[in-house]
Amino acid sequence: MTFTADCLLLFGATGDLAQRMLLPSLCALDADQLVAPDLRIVGTARQKLDDEGYRDFARAALEKFLPEERKPAIEPFLQRLHYQPLDATQTDHFAALAAKVGPVEGGLAIFLSTAPSLFEPTIAGLVGSGLAGETTRIGLEKPLGTDLATSRQINDAVAAAFPEDRIFRIDHYLGKETVQNLLALRFANLLFEPLWNAAHIDHVQITVAETVGLEGRVGFYDGAGALRDMVQNHMLQLLALVAMEPPASFDATAVRDEKVKVLRSLRRIECDQTVTGQYRAGAIGGSAVPGYDQELGQPSGTETFVALKAHIDNWRWKGVPFYLRTGKRLPERVTEIVVRFRDVPHSIFAARGARTSPNRLIIGIQPEENITLSLMAKVPGLDRGGIRLREVPLDIAMDDAFAGPKKRIAYERLLLDLVEGDQTLFVRRDEVEAQWDWIDAIRACWADNAIEPRPYTAGSWGPSAAIALAERDGVTWHE
Template identity: 75%
Template structure:
């Protein structure tokens, strides 16, 4: 629907996501003059607050989480905010919420961040109050279920009120600059695309490593685990962007059509192609930290680490393994994609050559590095000396004078303006869950229990063996 909303309704406005990401993103956009002056932002949550009290709450969040140089005009932004308390489990408060929202002149954008159990009653409340009628689109923050069945239930509930072209399923990784730059790297440069296939690429690695433990997500994380929390959404979206065919255009339908083809081509994980782990006490960044069971306060079989060897069974990628790993309390915080090219077919040099490697850093640093073989300076009387040399592009250096934006800035703008390109379609979500459910069923049938690993390490030794038995070393 081609309208720019003049009302934005934020559910879960007192939650951690709103404080850390949503309110800072909106304030930063406003400081850059990117929010229409007519846009009104209505916030809702369970807490009883007046408009003034919520503005004070929002001010504290902005001062804590938004850099000072991006807070220009913060007072004007805070004046945009209005607040309405709501218990989403009952229909009673939705009429008052609708009155607070008022009648949009152009349209309403809704950002829904809530527990999976509240999706259905919230949608019913929106329908009951008329907030799902007319020019209205809705953004859905994960988790969208715990398996394929529950995901379908949530999607069915949302679809009862909103058509697919008004549903924006959010994966915040797709809002990151370097993730979007992966599309530019592949499809705006003739250098890579002719080589982007099984003939020239030996394997791909995707790593999402965290140094933190449970923090404030104790109950959610113990129910979800690393496979459902990170692999099902973020990592499979990264894999799809790496492996997708060139779309016909940079258009929401064209891009998402190609991603879903990749997800449907994923081969079921076989025996010995997955490793799970759970961290124990150790040292991270020089600080002694407790184990998962100590943080949780009880024993648990929930995995905090997963390593997988995946395959995309299509013509382009036949035989190319995609190694994925993610975990908490690992050695360092890093999200990166590593594309390892094949060895040259014949070397004319006595010196050893190393395959070219493309490393796309997503966080904490956004950069692209391409390793090439080069001659070591010298007279080389006994033959050329060679060594791998990285060509680095640090994104902040390449584009000086630009802000490092929060991923949600792009996603919130696209929600307000109606661009679905960086959002996830229902068939993508269901293809992801179908593959993940297959892994979990295999773990259950094999009675697989997480292996322990020390905090501050790179996970269980079995994860190293998963790659090394193919002659592959994880990039570290």
């Protein structure tokens, strides 16, 4: 059923995500008149506040996290906000929440950000209070479980109240402009798609590097680790978008059908194709930072870095390695995809002393959104000492190419799609379960072989074994 909701219910409305992302995103959408004037926003959390108390809370968050040029929009936006305290473990609390939300016949969109242990009581409370009817859709923020079994348990609980076409599983990377531009790059340009296969591509690298450490996520992160926090969702979604076949159309079913085919084609990884690490004390940007165990306050076997060599066993990608790495306390914050094409089969310039380098397509996702294609060009000169060739980058910086449109953060698009009911940039259940199935096999391999994270110095690019993982194939990580 397609409908535009006239009420948005935010669970976890006083949390860090709400302060940094959700409230600023909604304020920006309101300022640009992208949501209906009558859209009500109801926040709920354990904190005991009334409407005015929550508006004061939201005002402080927006003053802190909203760009300066957006701040005049704060006061008008605050009038949309309402609040109802809720303890999700107390079923009788949901009646008061339903009263605050009011009639839902006009459409209700729920953004649910909660601990995995609270999914089942929350869904039961929504059902019992009449907030899970046919005019309600629900957006689910990660983590959706800690493995395939717990993911299925959560999905079963949600599916008991909501059909799949009203479930919106959120991966905020899919809301980023450059991630969506990857689809435009591949499927709106004849230049790339004929070359996008094993005959022309040597390998693909996907890097998600962070400079931060635990940053207040101690309880969650130590129970998750880099593999489950980053690879299971964000990085496998990026891999699927790089590797998917052309969908018949740009709609939710067609796009997600092709992604799940890729995820189901991932070859099981052997332990020697993985590297895990945990940062020790070092320096980031010239400032000393503690090691993971020091931040945590105790020794831990949780990995803060992981590098993988993956393969997709299908016709298009057979034999092409996909190198994935992610970690905390790395030298720079960067998320990028590097597609390294094969070298020319025969260089006509070799006899004149020139060396060719394979073309590379670099898709920068954060902190800067850009696309760079490296091409070989002749260095100017009379060539009496031999021809010289050099890589020349063709850069497309999104901020420069599209100077007019405002730069949107991912949650602006995702919240708007949730309200309006477009599932294209959300993750379907079979995708999530295919991802968990692959990740669980890696974790089982680590457990069976007693693999422990290798130490690496904060401010480095991880354990030296991660460099060796690529270099034994003649590949160098792009840095």
